[in-house]
Amino acid sequence: MARTRIPTPHGTAFLHLYHNNWDRKEHLAMVVDPAQFAEGPQLAPAIRSRSLDAVWSETETEMDRITRGAYVGRLSSTAHAASAPHTAHAHTHHPQSSDNIPSPLIRIHSECFTGETVGSMRCDCGEQLDEAIRLISQPIALPTGTTIPGRGAVVYLRQEGRGIGLLSKLRAYNLQDLGHDTVTANLMLGHGADERGYEVAGAVLRDLGLGGEQGESVRLLTNNPDKVHALQKEGLRVAERVPMVPRSWQGRDAAAGDAAAAPDVERITQGQKESKERAGGATMIGGDAVHGEDLEKYLRTKVLRMGHMLPLYLGDDP
Numbered sequence: 001m002a003r004t005r006i007p008t009p010h011g012t013a014f015l016h017l018y019h020n021n022w023d024r025k026e027h028l029a030m031v032v033d034p035a036q037f038a039e040g041p042q043l044a045p046a047i048r049s050r051s052l053d054a055v056w057s058e059t060e061t062e063m064d065r066i067t068r069g070a071y072v073g074r075l076s077s078t079a080h081a082a083s084a085p086h087t088a089h090a091h092t093h094h095p096q097s098s099d100n101i102p103s104p105l106i107r108i109h110s111e112c113f114t115g116e117t118v119g120s121m122r123c124d125c126g127e128q129l130d131e132a133i134r135l136i137s138q139p140i141a142l143p144t145g146t147t148i149p150g151r152g153a154v155v156y157l158r159q160e161g162r163g164i165g166l167l168s169k170l171r172a173y174n175l176q177d178l179g180h181d182t183v184t185a186n187l188m189l190g191h192g193a194d195e196r197g198y199e200v201a202g203a204v205l206r207d208l209g210l211g212g213e214q215g216e217s218v219r220l221l222t223n224n225p226d227k228v229h230a231l232q233k234e235g236l237r238v239a240e241r242v243p244m245v246p247r248s249w250q251g252r253d254a255a256a257g258d259a260a261a262a263p264d265v266e267r268i269t270q271g272q273k274e275s276k277e278r279a280g281g282a283t284m285i286g287g288d289a290v291h292g293e294d295l296e297k298y299l300r301t302k303v304l305r306m307g308h309m310l311p312l313y314l315g316d317d318p
């Protein structure tokens with residue numbers, strides 16, 4: 001594996017690239033955690049990769065460690081002072097202090113070439129990736145009145161098209177253009193509605209000290225109940241599920257009486273209210289929202305056929 005610093009529009013993230021023996025793909029994690037730089041006692045354990053900090057071989061040089069990203073603090077041309085000792089401070093445990101701050105915000109994202117790279121408006125995957133980093137990077141106000149920097153991670157899984165691959169997803173799109181929804185199109189092609197697995201995500205999160213017996217619990221950004229259950233099976237301790245509201249749906253009025261979604265309505269409305277206050281009264285839509293008929297159909301299928309926990313809205317077609 002290797003790690004490097006990535007400046008994002010929302011702040012600094014550390015990109016981790018994982019090789020694995022489960023499949024032949026390179027999965028990724030983007031970690032947002034200012035504790036990576038900080039000296040001295042921390043409020044919470046740093047989100048730090050165990051495999052990155054491990055000593056890989058007795059012959060490994062300091063240059064090897066630096067180029068794969070196993071350093072603490074900011075890398076500079078005087079990196080000698082900043083390079084990690086073989087026992088990195090990140091493994092220090094801070095039991096009392098971690099009780100005082102919320103669990104890190106985690107998003108498990110699945111690859112979507114069409115949505116992320118091509119900018120397709122059939123789905124909101126590109127927007128979701130940006131929105132996840134934005135939400136994770138947002139400062140957190142503690143009950144004591146102190147504000148601390150946001151911390152968390154996006155695990156980026158190479159599971160294109162909900163695991164059916166790009167070719168099958170393109171075929172499914174052609175069936176969708178004949179009027180079928182995303183679930184039926186997958187089934188017509190002989191695939192499951194969703195073929196993803198979360199074993200690699202579980203391993204990546206354990207490597208980052210999240211979940212598992214020793215790890216921190218997390219706040220999980222998702223509307224997908226299957227994803228929550230699958231990750232819990234992998235040992236992730238989910239302290240809270242945080243809804244992932246499509247930007248084009250933010251600011252709408254939720255329909256009354258949607259029993260499945262009702263518990264989230266209040267939370268989302270509250271979140272929008274806070275965002276609106278932060279934005280000086282304007283409705284917050286972070287960046288360009290994907291919108292249109294294709295996206296509406298896609299989102300409604302997720303709610304109506306895949307059980308996603310998002311409220312449908314007044315004014316939507318029955």
Ligand SMILES: Nc1nc2c(ncn2[C@@H]2O[C@H](COP(=O)(O)OP(=O)(O)OP(=O)(O)O)[C@@H](O)[C@H]2O)c(=O)[nH]1
Nearest residue numbers: 110111112123159160161162169172182222223224
């Ligand atoms: N098969 C198929 N996959 C799609 C389609 N549109 C997007 N995807 C894939 O769906 C995956 C994203 O998953 P979503 O179902 O949007 O969201 P989720 O991860 O299940 O749920 P959330 O966590 O709530 O966002 C990516 O792998 C996309 O490539 C489609 O029309 N057909």
